Amino acid sequence: MSEISECIARIESQKRDWEDRTVSRTILRFPEQRKEFVTGSGKPVERLYTPDASVLADYESKLGFPGCYPFTRGVQPTMYRGRFWTMRQYAGFATAEESNRRYKYLLSQGTTGLSVAFDLPTQIGYDSDDPMSLGEVGKVGVAIDSLADMETLFEGIPLDQVSTSMTINSTAAILLAMYIAVAEKQGVAPEKLNGTIQNDILKEYIARGTYRFPPKPSLRLISDIFAYCTKHVPNWNTISISGYHIREAGSTAAQEIGFTLADAICYIETALKAGLKIDDFGPRLAFFFAAHSDLFEEVAKFRAARRLYARIMKQRFGASDKSAMLRFHTQTGGVTLTAQQPENNIVRVTIQALAAVLGGTQSLHTNSKDEALALPTEESVTVALRTQQIIAYESGVTSTIDPLAGSFYVERLTDELESEAEALIRKIDDIGGMVAAIEQGFVQKQIEESAYRFGQTIESGDRVIVGVNKFQSSEQTRMQLFEVPEVSQQRQIEKVRQIRRNRDRTRVETALEEVRQAARGTENLMPPILNAVKAYATLGEISQTLVSVFGEYNETGH
Amino acid sequence: MDRNDKRIRILIGKPGLDGHDRGAKYVAQILRDAGFEVIYTGIRRTPEQIVEAAIQEDVSAIGLSLLSGAHKFLFKRVIDLLKEKGASDIQVFGGGTIPPDDIPMLKQMGVCAVFTPGTPGRVIVQTLKEHLQVPA
Numbered sequence: 063m064s065e066i067s068e069c070i071a072r073i074e075s076q077k078r079d080w081e082d083r084t085v086s087r088t089i090l091r092f093p094e095q096r097k098e099f100v101t102g103s104g105k106p107v108e109r110l111y112t113p114d115a116s117v118l119a120d121y122e123s124k125l126g127f128p129g130c131y132p133f134t135r136g137v138q139p140t141m142y143r144g145r146f147w148t149m150r151q152y153a154g155f156a157t158a159e160e161s162n163r164r165y166k167y168l169l170s171q172g173t174t175g176l177s178v179a180f181d182l183p184t185q186i187g188y189d190s191d192d193p194m195s196l197g198e199v200g201k202v203g204v205a206i207d208s209l210a211d212m213e214t215l216f217e218g219i220p221l222d223q224v225s226t227s228m229t230i231n232s233t234a235a236i237l238l239a240m241y242i243a244v245a246e247k248q249g250v251a252p253e254k255l256n257g258t259i260q261n262d263i264l265k266e267y268i269a270r271g272t273y274r275f276p277p278k279p280s281l282r283l284i285s286d287i288f289a290y291c292t293k294h295v296p297n298w299n300t301i302s303i304s305g306y307h308i309r310e311a312g313s314t315a316a317q318e319i320g321f322t323l324a325d326a327i328c329y330i331e332t333a334l335k336a337g338l339k340i341d342d343f344g345p346r347l348a349f350f351f352a353a354h355s356d357l358f359e360e361v362a363k364f365r366a367a368r369r370l371y372a373r374i375m376k377q378r379f380g381a382s383d384k385s386a387m388l389r390f391h392t393q394t395g396g397v398t399l400t401a402q403q404p405e406n407n408i409v410r411v412t413i414q415a416l417a418a419v420l421g422g423t424q425s426l427h428t429n430s431k432d433e434a435l436a437l438p439t440e441e442s443v444t445v446a447l448r449t450q451q452i453i454a455y456e457s458g459v460t461s462t463i464d465p466l467a468g469s470f471y472v473e474r475l476t477d478e479l480e481s482e483a484e485a486l487i488r489k490i491d492d493i494g495g496m497v498a499a500i501e502q503g504f505v506q507k508q509i510e511e512s513a514y515r516f517g518q519t520i521e522s523g524d525r526v527i528v529g530v531n532k533f534q535s536s537e538q539t540r541m542q543l544f545e546v547p548e549v550s551q552q553r554q555i556e557k558v559r560q561i562r563r564n565r566d567r568t569r570v571e572t573a574l575e576e577v578r579q580a581a582r583g584t585e586n587l588m589p590p591i592l593n594a595v596k597a598y599a600t601l602g603e604i605s606q607t608l609v610s611v612f613g614e615y616n617e618t619g620h
Numbered sequence: 621m622d623r624n625d626k627r628i629r630i631l632i633g634k635p636g637l638d639g640h641d642r643g644a645k646y647v648a649q650i651l652r653d654a655g656f657e658v659i660y661t662g663i664r665r666t667p668e669q670i671v672e673a674a675i676q677e678d679v680s681a682i683g684l685s686l687l688s689g690a691h692k693f694l695f696k697r698v699i700d701l702l703k704e705k706g707a708s709d710i711q712v713f714g715g716g717t718i719p720p721d722d723i724p725m726l727k728q729m730g731v732c733a734v735f736t737p738g739t740p741g742r743v744i745v746q747t748l749k750e751h752l753q754v755p756a
Contacts, residue, residue: 182637182688186664194666197693198637271639271663311642397642401737434737436689436719510645517646521741530738543719546689617662 070115077112085109102356103314104515105478111470116477124369124477128463130383132372134365134476135464136422137387142460147418148425149450150227152393154179154204155437156550157557158214161204165219167440171447175257177227177427178215179203180237185272187233187605190554199551202437203229207558208600212240213247221245225256227302227391227425232274234261235283236604239592242295258299258348258391261287264325265304267500267615269311269509274605277497279612283587284329285336288343290588299348301329302391305367309352310397312513315363316479318351320486321505323371327487328496330379344375344385353414353421354395360414361466362475364390364421370480374487392418393427399434403529404541407431412449419453420466426450436543558600565598573597574607581611627657628752629679633670634663635698638688643715643737647683650741651748667697674702674710680752681711681732691718691726699730711751715739 099107116124126132129139138144151173154161165176180203183195189207190199199205206212216226221244230237238259242252263280266273273280284301291298305313305322313321326347333343351367353360368388375386394414399407408431415428428446430438438446454460466472493499500506519525526532573594580590594604632648634641641663648658659677661670674682682702684695695714702708714726715735723734732751735744748754 186637188637194637197690197697198688201689202638266639269639271641272637310640312646399737435717513642513646514649517650517741521650527738531740543721545719617664 066115066118070113073112077110081109101315101359101475102354103316103359103512104519105314105316105359105475111474113470114473114477117468117473125467131376131386132369133387134369134372135467137368137389137424141422141463142419142454143463146454146460147423147450148175148225149173149447149454150175150177150391150425150427151443151447152177152179152227152229152427153443154181155202155544156200156204156546157554158204158206158211160550162215162217162219164440165215168443168447169219169224171444172451173447175225175227175425176219178229180228180230181205182272184237184601185230185233187236187274187601187609189600189602190551190558192602199554200546205550205554206237206240206601207554208561208598209240209243209595210561210598211557212237212244216241216244216248220250221248222250222254225258227258227260227299229260231260231263231266231270231272232280233601233605234259235287235587235591236595236601238287238295238298239588239595242592243596252295253297255295256297258302259287260304260350261301262304262325262329262350264328264496264500265307265322267617268308268321268505270304270307271617273615275608275612276615277500279581279608280615281329281332281497282336285333285338286586286588288333288346289336289338290586291346292338292342296346298346299389300343300346302348302350303329304350306350306352306393308509309354309395311509312397312516313509314512315354315356315359316482317486317508317512319363319367319370319479320483320490321509322349322351323367323374323483324487324490324496324499326371327374327378331495334379340375340379340381341385344379344381345387347385348424349388349390351390351392351423352395353392353418353423355398355410355413355417357413357417357420358466358469358472359475359479360417361421362472362479364392364418364423365464365467365472365476366480366483368422369476370483389424391425391427392421392423394418394429396429396433399429399431400527400530401434403535404431404434406529407434408445408449411446412453415449415453416457416459419459422464432541432543435541436545439542439544561598562600569597570594570599570603573599574603577604577607578611581608627655628681628754629657629659629677630681630683630748631659631661631670631674631677631679632683632685633661633665633673633698634685635665635667635670635694636686636688636690637664638686638690638716639663640687640716641685643687644683644685647685647715647735647741647744650745651683654745654749656748667694667701670698671701671705671707675705675707679710681713681748684712684714685716686714687717689717691716692722695726695731696729713748713751 128136305318309318371388372386375381430442430446576590713733
């Protein structure tokens with residue numbers, strides 16, 4: 063050890079000499095481009111990083127080996143040498159028929175998992191013919207009103223052979239129940255199902271906005287899903303705790319880790335309080351992060367998140383190694399896409415996707431170049447998917463595990479991001495946990511401030527966005543954009559009305575009453591919701607039944 | 621107080637079900653920085669709630685932010701309601717994920733300006749000052 067320290071001390075003294083003599087002389091004649099260099103999140107960056115003793119001295123505890131605690135270097139022993147990440151493109155629009163066609167196209171082009179985008183009424187629990195849904199039906203995703211739509215959505219797609227991720231939160235229990243029911247109709251048992259529901263309500267209050275019920279009953283629904291899946295759908299990822307939307311809303315990389323892991327702590331504590339055992343539900347918790355363009359900062363972020371989560375799981379909750387593994391999905395940063403010169407977005411997405419892969423992601427969505435303007439066309443989605451395939455098959459970065467480990471810079475960034483995130487988690491603990499921090503607006507405020515600071519650096523020209531505040535071109539790019547046909551909304555409204563006419567009314571009413579009773583009491587809500595779904599009770603009816611007991615959450619403006 | 625000293629009030633609204641409010645909050649802040657008095661509604665407001673708030677707060681303009689693609693319907697609804705309530709003097713501007721081809725239609729509808737992603741803050745401020753006839 064002392065030999066290492068001596069080595070480090072020697073290098074540091076040489077570095078000082080280099081700064082004093084070589085660098086300072088050069089700077090006099092050729093000043094650096096900026097006074098201060100910062101990362102994409104605004105962290106200061108030094109001119110040169112040199113070896114840090116701890117990378118060697120504390121190698122086992124800080125880095126370890128892939129597939130082993132603390133998983134800094136990756137969650138699987140062989141990573142992409144064994145299998146590439148799941149290439150999973152988030153898609154869905156208009157009606158179930160149209161989305162079903164897009165899924166089949168994506169599968170034919172080599173995607174290896176589905177990712178369902180629901181429209182906002184579905185995400186919030188309104189039927190397509192609800193006045194609240196006007197104008198929004200089928201816009202940002204597919205409209206699902208009842209089991210009939212879900213049957214159409216997965217028509218001809220054997221659910222025992224694909225894994226499906228569903229971006230659904232406040233109404234996750236209902237959509238999961240529909241998925242289980244469709245599988246049953248296909249003859250696929252629940253224990254054969256693979257996939258994920260996002261089911262992360264806290265970040266909806268913080269950043270994404272599709273909440274319906276207040277925090278307490280929402281958390282109970284989440285615990286019910288954990289308990290139900292542990293027993294009946296054991297391969298399902300019961301939650302995808304998401305930093306993505308926190309980052310999209312403007313947070314820094316460190317805030318993305320800190321707030322996401324603080325959300326995780328809240329879910330875990332809720333489940334433990336409900337009597338679940340950490341190692342029963344722990345292995346099914348999954349994560350979802352953003353990948354932005356500062357390549358090294360992003361790679362360090364993923365590594366720091368893995369290490370910090372592993373430590374929290376082990377030290378705070380006494381979890382097993384298997385539960386302490388942070389498995390995550392990545393999406394490239396939607397907010398980094400520009401409406402100007404949209405072709406440039408292909409390059410941004412490539413860098414971001416590379417960061418996700420170098421950071422050890424388990425699955426990846428690459429954004430399409432036209433998404434600052436509209437939903438993507440089939441052509442642009444194909445380029446986005448090809449980007450992943452080129453990284454996987456041509457770039458060579460997948461041949462060895464965690465290739466940036468040992469980079470003096472990346473290791474330092476990893477350490478710094480980890481301690482910054484840890485400090486944020488402590489702060490939230492001090493406030494009294496995540497729910498309290500949200501109710502006080504602490505988290506929202508922090509993100510808003512970061513977003514404002516970031517915006518100001520672009521306004522001032524300090525931060526360059528190519529094509530936006532530098533290298534602009536006056537000519538408008540003409541692009542064929544995708545548009546959801548207006549007729550889809552009307553068709554969907556007619557369909558839900560027809561379903562309501564043709565079902566067994568008494569069966570629906572009894573099933574909804576059972577949901578209401580369960581909501582009032584403490585029994586698991588999943589079985590009565592599954593029953594209601596099978597009776598073709600609509601998403602809106604089930605949600606309204608829950609609202610009648612739980613009430614609704616409302617954000618107040620300021 | 622001299623009436624001319626009174627700060628111009630703007631309501632920033634998020635109509636419909638879309639929860640993306642980074643842009644709305646950011647624009648609210650730069651307008652505040654530019655000397656406007658800004659009221660932000662919070663997310664998921666109906667056009668009715670937005671128009672009612674605008675009239676109650678006596679604003680000169682409403683800024684609507686929407687990223688869900690429902691702008692053609694929801695912006696129109698706000699403008700129609702303003703007409704119904706005899707409050708067409710309140711100017712409406714918008715922003716968000718809005719395809720360029722939709723902009724002429726929105727303008728014809730009565731939207732005075734549409735700011736798509738990447739619009740510099742000073743352009744937003746300057747455009748609004750022109751529309752609201754604020755001396756530079």
